[in-house]
Amino acid sequence: MAVRLTLNGRPYTSRHNNSIHHDRHGPLPARAQPAGPPAAGPVRGGPVPLPGARDVEAPEGGDRRRRVAAALAELDHLVGLGHVKALIYELHAFAEIQQRRREANLAAEPLVMHMTFRGNPGTGKTTVARILARILKEMGVLSRGHLVEVERADLVGEYIGHTAQKTRSQIQKALGGVLFIDEAYSLARGGEKDFGREAIDTLVRALEQHRENLVCILAGYRAEMEWFLLQNPGLRSRFPIHLDFPDYTHDELLAIAEVMLARRQYRLTADARARLAAYLRDLPERGRRDAGNARTVRNLIERALRRQAVRLVQGPYQPGREELMAITAADVEAALRDEGPPAQPPLYN
Numbered sequence: 001m002a003v004r005l006t007l008n009g010r011p012y013t014s015r016h017n018n019s020i021h022h023d024r025h026g027p028l029p030a031r032a033q034p035a036g037p038p039a040a041g042p043v044r045g046g047p048v049p050l051p052g053a054r055d056v057e058a059p060e061g062g063d064r065r066r067r068v069a070a071a072l073a074e075l076d077h078l079v080g081l082g083h084v085k086a087l088i089y090e091l092h093a094f095a096e097i098q099q100r101r102r103e104a105n106l107a108a109e110p111l112v113m114h115m116t117f118r119g120n121p122g123t124g125k126t127t128v129a130r131i132l133a134r135i136l137k138e139m140g141v142l143s144r145g146h147l148v149e150v151e152r153a154d155l156v157g158e159y160i161g162h163t164a165q166k167t168r169s170q171i172q173k174a175l176g177g178v179l180f181i182d183e184a185y186s187l188a189r190g191g192e193k194d195f196g197r198e199a200i201d202t203l204v205r206a207l208e209q210h211r212e213n214l215v216c217i218l219a220g221y222r223a224e225m226e227w228f229l230l231q232n233p234g235l236r237s238r239f240p241i242h243l244d245f246p247d248y249t250h251d252e253l254l255a256i257a258e259v260m261l262a263r264r265q266y267r268l269t270a271d272a273r274a275r276l277a278a279y280l281r282d283l284p285e286r287g288r289r290d291a292g293n294a295r296t297v298r299n300l301i302e303r304a305l306r307r308q309a310v311r312l313v314q315g316p317y318q319p320g321r322e323e324l325m326a327i328t329a330a331d332v333e334a335a336l337r338d339e340g341p342p343a344q345p346p347l348y349n
């Protein structure tokens with residue numbers, strides 16, 4: 001089966017975007033950029049043994065490609081994030097081509113896929129990491145394709161030796177998948193004596209040791225991430241890929257709300273849509289740390305579903321199929337009333 005890559009519903013053509021940065025250690029040398037549409041054309045032949053997949057049996061080629069295509073389709077269904085999708089398609093194409101080069105006895109570049117995801121809360125970082133882990137698994141680059149999400153408290157211990165042990169145990173859990181470290185810069189905040197440093201050193205060693213079967217993603221605010229990588233050159237050189245997750249526009253947030261509802265087999269009435277659009281327009285400007293994000297929308301939608309349920313249960317007659325699906329302006333209004341005061345933006349010094 002041919003794997004046709006689509007980007008926002010259209011065949012994907014690789015093109016560079018300024019918000020994707022590869023430094024000179026990057027895994028995508030110019031000669032290996034996927035050529036345009038579709039990036040990975042029809043694939044001939046049987047099962048392909050894939051890089052780094054020594055401990056997994058190569059599944060039937062057709063099945064594997066179908067599963068890769070399904071994971072890529074899941075990525076494509078995310079609203080917006082064009083440059084994130086483009087980079088992941090490139091990684092996919094690159095892994096595929098390196099494998100075919102290996103089969104043709106040509107030199108193959110190692111796949112170094114450690115990366116940073118930089119953006120505000122609720123901009124899709126964890127969601128994309130989870131899908132990426134699945135794609136890499138289906139491609140045989142990772143053997144398990146799971147995501148282990150950790151933060152400082154999961155890595156840093158309370159006494160000498162404790163930190164290395166805690167960090168190693170999280171790395172062990174993540175082998176074969178993605179180790180996703182939220183707010184990684186908090187590991188470097190405490191100064192020279194802080195145990196966070198020990199966690200970073202342990203991590204740097206592990207990235208080298210397990211580079212065939214572990215992808216590490218550092219996630220968090222952009223400025224802090226840049227600061228963090230400047231603190232530790234060992235770390236910087238091991239993270240060749242940097243991806244920005246911009247705040248969603250108001251239109252994207254509305255589209256995300258509709259996707260979330262459709263997935264649950266609900267839909268907005270025209271009035272409800274207008275009410276939600278008006279609310280989203282009033283959210284803080286993009287680029288602020290308290291700007292609207294997809295999680296705010298999800299919470300709002302979930303409250304609206306509960307409000308609809310109460311309205312229908314209390315109604316005078318049995319709701320029909322259409323009513324069971326419809327979220328009205330009154331439901332949205334009630335969900336907005338429930339929201340309470342806007343959350344305070346986190347404090348940073």
Ligand SMILES: Nc1ncnc2c1ncn2[C@@H]1O[C@H](COP(=O)(O)OP(=O)(O)OP(=O)(O)O)[C@@H](O)[C@H]1O
Nearest residue numbers: 078079120121122123124125126127256294295298
């Ligand atoms: N582009 C998108 N399309 C559809 N749903 C999205 C999109 N981005 C995020 N979401 C949804 O929004 C919610 C929050 O996303 P996610 O947890 O990935 O954000 P995050 O960047 O990891 O946030 P944080 O930094 O707070 O951990 C999830 O329910 C996710 O499914």
Ligand SMILES: [Mg+2]
Nearest residue numbers: 125126127182
């Ligand atoms: Mg997250």
